[in-house]
Amino acid sequence: MDYDVLIIGxxxxxxxxxxxxxxxxxxxxIVERKPKLGGAGLQTGTIPxxxxxxxxxxxxxxxxxxxxxxxxxxxxHGLLADAVRRKEGVxxxxxxxxxxxxxKHGVALIPGEASFADAHIMQIADASGHTRNISAEVIILASxxxxxxxxxxxFDKKTVLDSTSILxxxxxxxxxxxxxxxxxxxxxxxxxxxxxxxxCVVDSHAQLLEYLSEDVVGxxxxxxxxxxxxxxxxxxVAEIRCEGNGTVTVLxxxxxxxxxxVLYAQGRQPNxxxxxVEHAGIIAKDGWIDVNxxxxxxxxxxxxxxxxxxxxxxxxxxxxxxxxxxxHAFGGAEHVTADNLPMAVYTIPEISYVGKxxxxxxxxxxxxxxxxxxxxDSARGQIIGDAQGMLKLLVDSRNEKLLGxxxxxxxxxxLVHIGQLVMNLHGTxxxxxxxxxxxxxxxxxxxxxxxxxxxxxxxKKM
Numbered sequence: 440m441d442y443d444v445l446i447i448g449x450x451x452x453x454x455x456x457x458x459x460x461x462x463x464x465x466x467x468x469i470v471e472r473k474p475k476l477g478g479a480g481l482q483t484g485t486i487p488x489x490x491x492x493x494x495x496x497x498x499x500x501x502x503x504x505x506x507x508x509x510x511x512x513x514x515x516h517g518l519l520a521d522a523v524r525r526k527e528g529v530x531x532x533x534x535x536x537x538x539x540x541x542x543k544h545g546v547a548l549i550p551g552e553a554s555f556a557d558a559h560i561m562q563i564a565d566a567s568g569h570t571r572n573i574s575a576e577v578i579i580l581a582s583x584x585x586x587x588x589x590x591x592x593x594f595d596k597k598t599v600l601d602s603t604s605i606l607x608x609x610x611x612x613x614x615x616x617x618x619x620x621x622x623x624x625x626x627x628x629x630x631x632x633x634x635x636x637x638x639c640v641v642d643s644h645a646q647l648l649e650y651l652s653e654d655v656v657g658x659x660x661x662x663x664x665x666x667x668x669x670x671x672x673x674x675x676v677a678e679i680r681c682e683g684n685g686t687v688t689v690l691x692x693x694x695x696x697x698x699x700x701v702l703y704a705q706g707r708q709p710n711x712x713x714x715x716v717e718h719a720g721i722i723a724k725d726g727w728i729d730v731n732x733x734x735x736x737x738x739x740x741x742x743x744x745x746x747x748x749x750x751x752x753x754x755x756x757x758x759x760x761x762x763x764x765x766x767h768a769f770g771g772a773e774h775v776t777a778d779n780l781p782m783a784v785y786t787i788p789e790i791s792y793v794g795k796x797x798x799x800x801x802x803x804x805x806x807x808x809x810x811x812x813x814x815x816d817s818a819r820g821q822i823i824g825d826a827q828g829m830l831k832l833l834v835d836s837r838n839e840k841l842l843g844x845x846x847x848x849x850x851x852x853x854l855v856h857i858g859q860l861v862m863n864l865h866g867t868x869x870x871x872x873x874x875x876x877x878x879x880x881x882x883x884x885x886x887x888x889x890x891x892x893x894x895x896x897x898x899k900k901m
Contacts, residue, residue, distance in 0.1 A: 442466045444765065445561060445575035446670070447553045447714070450478020451485075451754040452745030453581035454537060455751065456761030458786055461544035463769055466575070468547035470563060476537050476548075478583050479752045482529060483603040484647070489604070489785050490529040494522040495633035500824075509775050518634050519611045526606065548574070553582075555718040558738055562742040577740050577768045580728065581761060585747035586709040592679055598686050598700045599679060602627065605702050611636055612699035616688050618676055620647040622784050625659065629787040630667040639669040639696060641676060641688065648784065651845070652797045658827045658847040659786055666787075670879050671696070679703070687842055704813065709747050716835060733767040734760055756780055777861045783852035791851040793859045794843030797833060806836045809866070809898075810892030817887065818879035825849045830884040832858070832868060834892045836899060839867040850881055868892045 446453045453469055460467040476484055498518060527883050541548065547661050551563040556572055564570045588594055588603035596604040604625050617624050617629050620642030632638045640647070640663075660670075671690065678689040679701055688696045709726040723734045727741040728729075730736055736743050745757035765771070779879040785791040800807050814820030814828030818851035828848020835842050844858030863869055871889035876882045 440552050440559070440574045440576045442468045442547070442573065442575040443862075444468075444577040444579060444768065445470065445573060446579045446581055446709075446761075447547075447561070448581035448583055448745070449473075449476045449537070450581060450583050450745060451480045451538050452583075452757035452761040452763070453478065453579070454541070455758040456744065456765050457541060457543040458544055459762045459765040459771075460769070461546055463771060464767060465764070466547075467545075468549055468575075469541070470549045470553045470561065470573075472550075472552045472553060474550075476534055476541075477530070478581075479603075480532055480583075480897045481537070481587070482874070483606060485604050485754050486529055486533060487526040488602075488623075488630070490526040491522040492626065492630050492785050492787070494518065494525055496787050499633040514588065522634070523609070523899075531550070552713060552714040554713055554719075558719040558741065573767055576741070577765075578719075579590065579761065579764055579768075580711075580714065580716075580736075580741065580743040580747055582710040582747055583746045583758070584709050584752065586704070587706040587708045588703075592703050593681055594635040594703070595681065598681055598684075598699060598740055600702050601846065602702070605767050605837065608873055614639075614685075614698040615633075615700050615702060616641060616686070616696055616698040617621060617702045617704060618642075618688075619650065619702075620644055620672075620677075620705075621704065622648070624673070624702070625784060625786045627702055628663060628668060628702065629785075632668050633787055637667060637669075637698075638663075639671065641674050641690065641696075643673060643675050648790070650798065651790070651798060652831070655790060655792075655829070655831065655845050655847045657705075658829060659788065659790060661827065662786075662788055666724060707746065707752070709749075711747060713791065723766075734764040736765070739799045740768070751780060751782065753780070753782065783855070785852065788825070788848045790845075790847045791855040792843065792845040793855050794841065794862055795833065796843060796845070800833060800842055801861035805842065807842055808834050808836050808892055808895045810895065812884035812887035812889040812891065814881060814884065817881060817883050819881050820848075822879060823849060828881070828884075830854070830881075830888050832885075832888045832892055833869075834868045834896075837898065839869060839892075839896065840865065841868060848881070854884075855882060857882060867900045869894075 440593045444460045446469045449471040449879045457467045511881045551565040557564045560574045616639040675691045676690045680687045685699045686701045734742045744760035746752045810832045812830045815826040831845045832842040841862045868889045
């Protein structure tokens, strides 16, 4: 075999698989079809959108800035330029870090498009069309996903956009319609609304992020309304047309909405169509690849990790999946991924959670209580001016263990890890009560929410 392990894709899952293999002394190589390393996580998704969001967030904290800039299109376009520069600077720096780390660990980098010749051999086609075969004992598929682009949507990368092409805009539209109410859609609503764009949202559900609690999403919706976002909920798109220099979106209800641009953000699809997995005996369902608990496909020495296997499709989980696959493949120490994985939505304000949602708890008929703490009641919340933030603990009233932690507000994506650790270490809400938090901090809200829970538990006993 040419390599012990051949990894297809250089995104977060592929990188961490390669590093783990190299640390175990294995001959590892990554095949990447794009001209740059990092996959969607670095080049077209996670990192660039968060870098742009940071500029928009700083602007949102500048009181009255949106109204002051509204009449001055040159100033607004300058803001987009700032956001793009930040995005491109972060990407370049991170790409350099990834490259140095891979080379330091002795991981070979092979440019080209990979497809199966058989279960142990991948055919690699380079940019000039030349092909060669590379064999490996273990193959790990980490080719990721891309935005879903239905054939009836007239994507043109200028006025009708997906979540990749919108990152390459060089001029802000005056108005933007966002189709979708999920994570990606909400993140871009935050960015463009904060940059002074008139944004409206069309979504078929009754609320944004419909799987989350109404009170958590309500804080986000209020923030959007404060930035001038308009909602068309429980509506579906019948047609999108490009007319003149703008777009016309026709809803199934008959409404017509004219905007300068449309972002279509309804789901992603796996990058498995060119892999020819059938040559290796693997069956893909609508492109998604089924795996077992060790991320093995139906062919034991071929693994699949990251977006390619579907939910949760997060960079953080993909990293752990890549490491776990290599450890299992080469008989390393058993790798156990924590049961409770944190999720974050990088909107303005942020939303982050771990564990079960209230809807899931109610569906499972688990007796529970919900304790809340509001950022405005903490000294740090008052200092930073976050009057809307909230931290909610969902606690099993039978054993007082945490079932879920839900946070909306500044630093939510950082704060959630405290609750995650308590849950994974099988702690109870009283462990949060007995802990001492720095003062003033937002983390203190854990204690405030925990005290709310214990008060409710005492009332239940009376």
